[in-house]
Amino acid sequence: MKKWSTMLSVCSLGLILAACNNDAGTDEEGNEGDEASENQEEVTISVASWRFGNEGEETLERSMVEAFMEDYPHITVEIDESIGDPWNDSLSAAASASAMPDVFELSEVPIALANDWLLSLDEVVEGDEDFDNINEAVKEQLYYEDTVYSLPSGQHLLGYFVNKDLYEEGNLNVPEYGMSIDDFSNAVRDVTDINSGQVGLNQPFSIIEWYPVSANDDMGVFTYQDGELNLDSNEFISGVNLANSLVTNNYVYESLTEEQKGNFNGEDGNEVWFQSEMGLRWDGTWVLSFFDESDFDWDFVGIPGGKAFSVNDFMGISQSTEHPEEAYLFTKYMTFGKEGFLKRLDLVDEQDFTLNTLPITTDQEILDAFFERLDVPGILEAYEDIENGVANLPKIVPGYTAARWNAPTGVSVGEESNATIGQLIDAAVNGEVNIENYSSQLNDLANQQIQEGIDSID
Template sequence: MELFKSWVAILTIIMFLIGCSSKDTLNESKEDKEVTISYASWNVGTEEEKNIERLMIEEFEEKYPHIKVEIDDSIPNEKWNDGLAAAASSNKMPDVFMLSQIPTGIANEWLLDLTDLAADDEDFAKVPEVVRESATYDDILYALPAGQQFLGYFVNKDLFNQENLNVPENGLNMNEFADSVRNITNIRSGQVGLNNPLAILDWYPAAVSETLGWYTYTEEGYHLDSKEFINGLNLTKNIVTNNYSFESLTDEQKSNFNGENPGEVWASGGMGLVWDGTWALSNYENNLEFDWDFIGIPGGRTVVANDYMGISKTTKHSEEAYLLIKWMSFGKEGYLKRIETAVEEDKVLNGLPVTTDEDVLDAYFEIQDLPGLRAAYENLEKGVIEPVKAVPGYVQSRWEAPTGVGIEGNPNANIHGLLEASVEGEIKIEDFISQINKLANLKYQEGNEAIGQ
């Protein structure tokens, strides 16, 4: 698959668009006053690597010579929230910082109210609505998007064509999805439908209902006792029981495959669909030797997974801090510069455009022309947020909350363990789903109370 076009043509288009958009932004009348912004992010790499994030910071300083950006590397990547808490307690909070979870930042009173800063920003207005809403609590904007990815399935088009089967495309319905997974599976020939069946539990409700989100989430809470969730669990169970997923196979069955893990089996061409994120695009382009595409989830709703950045309540330079995040993420001029820099410096273009701006999307698709990815952008108006970084208490509601129910090898299984046991046939979900739903909503309520909602 040829995703990358002529660099000369790309740069010509991008330079033209940058010239048209360079009349930015926010109070450039302050250019005579030099300020320093401290910036903490887990994706800046090292000085020696000089990845695209560091190059973008250099471009920002060139664009705004009165603003110096100082990278704060005192926050450990593996203990991000602990590092931010320590910085806050010692009055050394970075002006701008990545957020593992927005609710944690709200509960600890780290975050500046950004509502007024973003109110009249044309670039922020072009951030997908579902993303803007995900960072807004009680009508207060607490965070800004700092990178965007889509979640969903990638398809091995060659494998389906080889078997004379219809190639799944973005927007396929649920029956077509199930048929594709089943029909492509041939264990003896080293072919299997997909990798991770448990992902279905999360996306299925949103795929069959316009009112439910990821894992049945709505603003009112979870609806795990709904027919949508039960049907998704039963589909997952069917895929596991019939050995349509690599991770549910026995070791003997796996010996038929060219690869020891799902990633290797996918890369070798033995898997029809793989659940992954668009962060894998560069890896796939460089390493896969078959024709592939991104098809998202059945039904066509786009699943959005974002990073977020916040501005410290203690900052003395809120407008400059906002301008920096905008440049690094959702601003038109900044993202066009990111594309130009990636092409000129031969760097990986990490992250999708966090905007619906047509000029930006046209420039992006000059270098990344996957049909399924274009379709995903067209469907953003009915997008679904993957809620781990935005919904209060989600980690407890989805995985970690203990249920008090004993299963084999665990006298007090957590929610995830109980759902997995039901998929594997160890328990009947009907006996426990009401309890699980109540517990998930209790943790959601507790999460909301922690941030004053």
Template sequence: MRVKPLFQCLLVVLLILTAGLAGCSNNQGASSESKNKDSESEEKASDSGEKITITYGTWQEDKEVDQVIKAFEETHPNIDVKKDKSLGWPWNEKLSAAAAAGKLPDVFWTFGVPTAITNGWLEDLTPYLEKDEDYNPENTFESVLKTANYDGHQYAMPHSMHAIVMLLNTDLFEKENVPVPDSSWTLDDLRKASVQLTDYNNQQFGFLNPRAYREVLPVQFDNSLEWGTWDGEQYNFSSAAYVDSQNYINTLWNEDKVSPSVYTQEERDKWYGKDKDPWTLGKIGIRYDGTWGLKGNTDNNKFNWTVLPVPGVDGYRVPLVADYVGISKNSKHKEASYEFLKWLTFSKEGWFDRKDAGVPVARSIPLINDEEIWDAYLSDEAVPEEMKEIIQLIPDGTVDPLKAHPGYTEALNIIGSMNEKFDKGEANPSDVGAEMDQKANATYEKATEELDKAIKE
């Protein structure tokens, strides 16, 4: 930010500055005094045994929210938590309305951390974490943690984490006499198996929906990239990795026709029944999915299945999806809110409290790197044994930028519009990469400027 020369209109400026500084000094003192009073009031309420009530904004299902709140309140009897039922989808729009009305929840999930910072919704958690003796970033997955850290400020914490994986119907592999691959499999192995498992006459297909796989595929062609072709400084849609990944998907779809999604909804409804999932019916060999679905697959699949990492050309990186939680900048109970946030995120006690309360263990991969927690997680009936190998890949994983990377929502619109053109044969990935780079990098630069300005204010 440029500063205007002070020698211009010196006397006038000095008079304005003097008056302004006096006013600012009084206002800052009043603001500081008000904050201190709020803090003292909160501490006195806590010391006296009086309950503090905080509000919680989440898109988690009501049953699990009730379990979470009950478990927290049992171990923190001085804090009551009330779910904010006014929030819903579209999430950012609802948060914006709540903020405008001065009714942001004390603690809330955020679908876009940069958006929440730019709008002034989030408290900087850094001072709380720095004075918390229980907090050690080395006991978490720093690759995920740092996605919500901007210019050294931790504005949100990941409260859940999922891995993108491949699910394999091993019964179908056995039926078709196709060897079940191990975790060292490659993209060539995936394509070969998908073709071998496809039997159109029996409405059986090798791969459920290859096009859903597009976003995470470039990094599997070039492990130096991140999710979405990001390299740490810019997008790289003009790279060979992006072009090759899109051509791979097009081959599976147009040439190999390994997916029921290639065909019309009317045809699929005729084959499987309206709104029926061909994977659950046992008619799909390989499914691209996330670990959030492990329990559902355990409960609903009537066939044997396993889980493998997303394969690559020569090595691979596991794609990770994180969800984030923060504290309202205008909360009147920030210390109590921090206790709840801590319990939801990096507290070992909080993890076991939630487990004991019945919250499904397999719903999220633990964010706390602790042997007891890993033993409990891996012993859960909904977690396949093969998850051990995927967990080992997490420290070097690539994180979904949707909720934390500045400008990625806009970049995703650019990617999506090009995908539609690819699907219709109206564009070729090798011809439009430079244009995509220019547009996507511009969205990042604009969002970063706005974010930097908000952080410095």
């Protein structure tokens, strides 16, 4: 049987596409839409997502809802504005009041499973071409106990963006996708000149996530391997030590003193990047629209080792829905379905919206259309090998949030008498404690949190 603890052990990522068997039907050319909808029962479904923005705001997602209702006039979609932060608490309150939206964004899939919010989707996805086109590595993330419970709603890449001009102006080697760990370290160090207002990196803490992936082909993010974390491993300790080395030697903007930051034109790391004073910036591909404002040549170079580091978002359909097929049709239209994604591209062109997700499909027509609109060589290179990459874990591994950040350690660090795992690791990165003194204790505590997460579902 597929369980979260085993199916995520490799954490490989790929492209995602889903669609549905539904009663809407198709016309003679195979297109679902108005003609087929004329004979359908009129239904209303509700959706909750943080993607819509504020009520009344003109966003791409709200325009997609309108486009869906135009294409499927027998389905009315109402945006549930009552669901908000904290997201899980808000959904829990709605469930208690028997007022769950039909479709809703998932901040953590395991929590939704533990609370029995999710409808089994096996019947609606069976035989569906869009769903069958989902890359197998990603498709596994949608299952628990051999049953489909969630659907992909967005895809992004995490990694480093490089200011190519800054390196070329200094006659330095420009970091490229697939660089080694040593290449990365040298690139951060070589471009840094604090007195001249140049720094190598925005923040050091993401090194802890990717270092094990780059150092060991068998490890996933944050040392995740075969359903367990390995925080007592050389890969984890070496990652913390590399981050600490960059911090203590003033190669990281976030860790500079206020006096040192006075050499830069920006007020924070974001402004320093746009002032062309930072060599490498850790971020996700959701920032692409903002990077269009840059006055320098930049590219995406991912993480050392050349593995795609992907972040997927997920949506679920409520157990209480009275219209599972319509809810599924809507969900795939908004996210991974071919029909909907092509409409998304049209809206981007027509209304000057910014593309806010990478394609979640292996459909070549969509991939060609998308990358015609996105000229970032490093992103294309990473995307082409995404099925062999690694997945970010907070939304898919039970207990991970506690294991990575929130669980108290009982260790006193600075002003924290009972530092969390995240605070203790940050303290090690900042040189306040020696990580080797705590790695075994952290490993036991973190894996206890993973197991408790699994138990909460079972």
